[in-house]
Structures are given as C-alpha cells and as structure tokens.
Amino acid sequence: AQSVSQHNHHVILSEAASLELGCNYSYGGTVNLFWYVQYPGQHLQLLLKYFSGDPLVKGIKGFEAEFIKSKFSFNLRKPSVQWSDTAEYFCAVNAPRNKLIFGAGTRLAVHP
Amino acid sequence: KAGVTQTPRYLIKTRGQQVTLSCSPISGHRSVSWYQQTPGQGLQFLFEYFSETQRNKGNFPGRFSGRQFSNSRSEMNVSTLELGDSALYLCASSFRSSEGADGYTFGSGTRLTVV
Numbered sequence: 001a002q003s004v005s006q007h008n009h010h011v012i013l014s015e016a017a018s019l020e021l022g023c024n025y026s027y028g029g030t031v032n033l034f035w036y037v038q039y040p041g042q043h044l045q046l047l048l049k050y051f052s053g054d055p056l057v058k059g060i061k062g063f064e065a066e067f068i069k070s071k072f073s074f075n076l077r078k079p080s081v082q083w084s085d086t087a088e089y090f091c092a093v094n095a096p097r098n099k100l101i102f103g104a105g106t107r108l109a110v111h112p
Numbered sequence: 113k114a115g116v117t118q119t120p121r122y123l124i125k126t127r128g129q130q131v132t133l134s135c136s137p138i139s140g141h142r143s144v145s146w147y148q149q150t151p152g153q154g155l156q157f158l159f160e161y162f163s164e165t166q167r168n169k170g171n172f173p174g175r176f177s178g179r180q181f182s183n184s185r186s187e188m189n190v191s192t193l194e195l196g197d198s199a200l201y202l203c204a205s206s207f208r209s210s211e212g213a214d215g216y217t218f219g220s221g222t223r224l225t226v227v
Contacts, residue, residue: 021132034216036218042220043202043218043219043220043221044202044218045218046116046216046217090155092216096153098168099145099155099157099160099168099170100204100216101143102147102154102155102157103154103156104154110146
C-alpha cells in the first residue's frame with residue numbers, strides 16, 4: 001500500500017530564509033507526485049507536480065521540488081521565503097489510476 | 113473555466129441525521145474524489161468515482177457513500193451522523209494528462225459540524 005511521510009510537522013522561519021520540506025513515500029512502482037498548499041482559510045492549491053521527465057520540477061511562487069527515485073523522496077524547496085508563504089504544505093502521491101494519498105502536512109510559519 | 117464547485121459551504125447537523133454533499137467537477141473532468149480533512153487525522157481518502165463507477169474506496173464505514181451522475185457531478189452521503197464526522201469534506205476533480213497520469217483540482221470544501 002502507498003504511504004507518504006512528511007518529516008516536519010511545524011517549521012518556523014524568518015523572511016528570506018531558505019526552505020526545504022521533506023517528503024518520502026513508499027510504493028515500488030511508477031508514481032505521480034504532488035505538493036499542495038493550503039493558506040489559512042483557503043482551499044488546497046497545487047504548487048507543483050511530477051509525472052515524468054526532468055526530476056527537478058518548478059512550480060508556482062518560486063517553489064521547486066526534486067524527485068529522487070532511489071531515495072523515494074520528493075522534497076520541496078524555496079530559496080527565500082516570504083511572510084505570505086505562511087501556510088500548510090501537503091505532499092501527495094498516487095500510482096496512475098490509483099487513489100491520491102496525502103502526507104500529514106507541514107505547517108510553515110514565516111516571521112517578518 | 114469554472115473550478116470545482118462544492119455545495120453547501122457550511123452545514124450544521126444533529127447526531128443521527130443524514131447529510132448529502134454535492135460536487136460539480138471542472139467541465140470535461142470525469143473523475144471525482146472525496147476527502148475528509150480533520151485536524152487530528154489530516155486528509156483521508158473517502159472514495160473516487162470515474163464515469164459513474166466507484167474506482168477506489170478508502171477505509172471508512174458503510175455510513176459514508178457516494179455516487180456519480182452521467183454529467184460527472186458527484187454526491188456523497190453520510191447517514192446516522194456522529195460527532196466525529198465533523199470535518200471539512202473536500203472534493204477533487206481530475207483529468208487525464210498526456211502522460212496518462214492524474215492531476216487533481218480541489219474545491220473549497222463543505223464544512224460539516226455535527227452537534
């Protein structure tokens with residue numbers, strides 16, 4: 001069965017700091033990988049996705065993620081965070097035509 | 113194009129009652145998935161419908177059911193409501209990309225409170 005693990009439940013950063021959120025999954029076959037963001041009081045929005053091809057994926061708002069197949073990882077990065085990045089971030093995985101499974105989420109708080 | 117529309121946005125129900133939530137997917141999307149989001153359990157998969165057929169099911173009791181209509185709109189029903197059913201219920205609409213993979217767009221959710 002698929003599962004997703006997000007290493008950090010809460011992260012606190014100052015503006016301009018670099019961000020890396022860890023995500024590992026367990027599934028032996030081909031997977032599709034996603035990062036979603038949920039701003040306070042808002043719905044889930046897709047940040048970026050990986051289906052195939054270049055393992056370094058660029059998303060919206062300056063976010064990027066790298067798929068490392070050998071490590072079953074899909075970590076999210078941003079070189080310099082802003083206060084407006086305060087949100088909850090979810091990593092999600094699915095095998096093609098299978099259900100989308102979410103990690104527990106990471107709450108990011110960015111202080112000015 | 114219009115996004116995923118969920119109605120109603122908010123619901124307050126009494127224990128023992130039943131409730132029906134609605135989801136209209138993005139035009140052209142044939143798959144609808146439902147999720148329950150709570151602070152303690154996070155996002156948990158309920159079920160997925162594709163072309164009116166249930167394709168996947170999560171680990172929820174039989175009180176949770178769903179269906180999909182020929183126009184791809186979906187409803188989920190919860191019978192005999194319990195306090196623990198209080199949650200944000202999210203619907204996701206999916207398409208089939210050129211790679212044959214699925215992408216998901218979420219609605220704003222229905223906030224269900226059971227009292």
